[in-house]
Amino acid sequence: MKKLVEMLNISKSFGDVRANDNVNLDLCEGEIHGIVGGNGAGKSTLMKILFGLLKPDSGKIKINGEEKRFNSTQDAINEKIGMVHQDFVLVDTLSALDNIILGREPVKFGFIKREDVKDEVIRLIKKYGLNFNPDDMVNKLTLGEQQRIELIKILMQDAKIIILDEPTASLTVSEVDALFNILKKLKDSKKSILFISHKLPEVIEISDRISIMRQGKIYTTINKNEANVEKLTELMTGEELKLEDSFYLFSGKEPVFKLENVKLKKNREVYLNISLEVKEGEILGVVGIEGNGQKELEGILSGFIKPDGGKIFFKGQCKRNISPEWLKESKISIIPSRKIEDGLVEDFTVYENCILGRIDEKKFSKFGLLQKKIIVKEAEKLIDEFNIEPYNPYIRVKYLSGGNQQKVILARELSKNPEFLIACNPTRGVDIKSTFFIRNRLLKLKEKGAGILLITSDIDEAFSITSRIAVLYRGRITGVFNTRETDEREIGFMMLGGEKRKAG
């Protein structure tokens, strides 16, 4: 096939970080080329270079065999390149159509004819099955639909080369399906697509070829038929990663933690009403599309929000609401979803963060004086056990990478020997190696008999480590399933408000 894009020996450094190191990448006409790699592998950097957002330190870009220099995104757009960013922004309070008009370049002499644009938009929606109403307000649309607005903007610029940077990162299963149908149609009309993700099964499903990036280098490029998840994982991380085996084991003993009709009201209307129980030795996953009450549930569980009714049981003891002090006394650990804001003191060193919430333990202070030696020793133990990098208890936590920051929280919370752990998106934004590590530690804790409540927006995560999955929809638990008796489709269906079909 003809090579439409060639990126040759591209290098780009940020200070000491070699984000791209002699990278070669090509894209053929009508091809979907997947790019996978852990956080910080350099995928976004490479794409930003192709889109003219960043200038490479060295290397060439050829379009149709002709060398090009991109000084701005406009140069890239002129070469029919379009990009949907990892975190695109739309104006919430405008309609989809207005957002599309906003994104267009000004037309010389005169006004954009709204109706013309609308006709064009409707034509594109029909052609590629984009399936949304251009007159809807953006804030009424799902994330998947908003993404399609971005796509239309690109298509209206007549892009032939489409870059999608982690488009599936926060989509539900069915939205991913919808996106893939669109991508197939785009491909049929001879568009070429660069598809970035770190979710391996979907990359394998949609791509014709797959390039694996690791530490700024393209490690290898393989064809779809050579690819499987294990192989890609190994190529991506340089080692074999797997989860501990026993994950579906389900103890079925006493509940350690229970919520009974825990409510939140707004204007006298109940918008959250949750009942669930977590048994000893199990991980209960709570999944749902963001915005269905996860934040509120986490707020109640961490004691920041007082519920307007209902009961909370911990080991038989009944409470009306939770306070952080009570969590501490009861040895309930929590991994908050906002790790920097709620889980760490960024300006503290690693060793100081390791004793956050444990400072009252006798060994850490005598007559009100901190026992620094003992604290540092404890921190070193945790750094060792959890492979926190760099091995330095004196470094400030803000200088650690996201994965290592998350490990500091995990290490600290597990070191409290909790009987119950609340984990909110514990692996979000964390690279695949640390993800495996964190999930394995959760499994280990469960094995020791602790109950774990895992609130996650990552269905894969729920399926890989939970014993049961509860679906959160519009502030209610709409179904609870044994993990091995359900599948992603059923859960995805429930997450969108579907009715439960069978007993769980």
Next chain:
Amino acid sequence: MKKYLKEILFLLISICGAFFISGLIILFSGEHPSEVFSIFIEGIFGSTEGILYTLFFSTPLIFTGLSVAFALKGGLFNIGAEGQLYIGSMAAAFVGFTLVNFPPVVLIPLTILVSIIGGGLWGSIAGFLKAKFGSHEVINTIMLNFIAISLVGYLSSGPFKNPGDQIPQTPLISESARIPEIHTIFPAFPETVPLNISFFIAIFSAIFAYVLLKYTKLGYEIRSVGFNPDASRLSGISLIKINLLTMFISGAFAGMVSINEVLGYRYRFLNNFSPGYGYFGIAVALLGKNHPLGVIASAIFFGAISRGGLLVDIHSDRISRDVIFVIQGIIILFVISRELMSVIAKRKKYTAL
């Protein structure tokens, strides 16, 4: 090491800049900048007297600088040192002129204690309001300044006024509540300088603050809340307790200004005695990088400017007091400009969340 060199270089450049602009102002006032500057510098370093005066002027600033710096470590912006120092001073004066029959060993510690508690309690009102109702401590402390100033104004011109005096001031405190001046300990020092042992108490307080913050559990919790109240709260630290304690200690440092002003210098409460020590404390803390030991150095720097300014005032007819204030203001602005910027940037980030 490189970092410190950069700091010092920056400081030198800003001092030069400040002197340049001040020079222009002096020129416009019709004096020779070089002459005025030499009076200024000589006034500070030219004699033992000058140096001791500098330390005398710096003493209240160490206390208020510590007050502001300590609160900032706990994440609170204490604009209220002015009010806290007045309350502490009035409390100390009251005990000092009331319990006249107590011996010094009891009365001196007692008056100091009262000034600590007075300033501390006044400060903790703002801490309480912040923790309980979330009302911003900047507003609270400013309001409490007005209240404190009116209150001590009323007391010193009404119930506690020294009968027969023309100005609002209390009676003198008992001899046994007074702390010794420095020349009674070091006879070689000139008797004219009112420097007293409160300077050493101030140094000791700074060391105390440093140790408290760095080596104690309470200090850990205060810094933790200062850096990140949400994470601290979630970890089980009581924000109410820590905010209260932070503001108590902060207010206590401000209250201790009375050790210099009441117990060591005026021997009474004089209404409006403070030329704004509490507000200067903000600049002192900023220049001292919020570090208790940095506060000492920075307070001495500010003390030196006051001393130099005073001498220029005495020796020059053309340069009025106001011009001196302007010059002092310019010097202060120059040296703290960078710290000011970073504080503003931080607060912006904080409120944007």
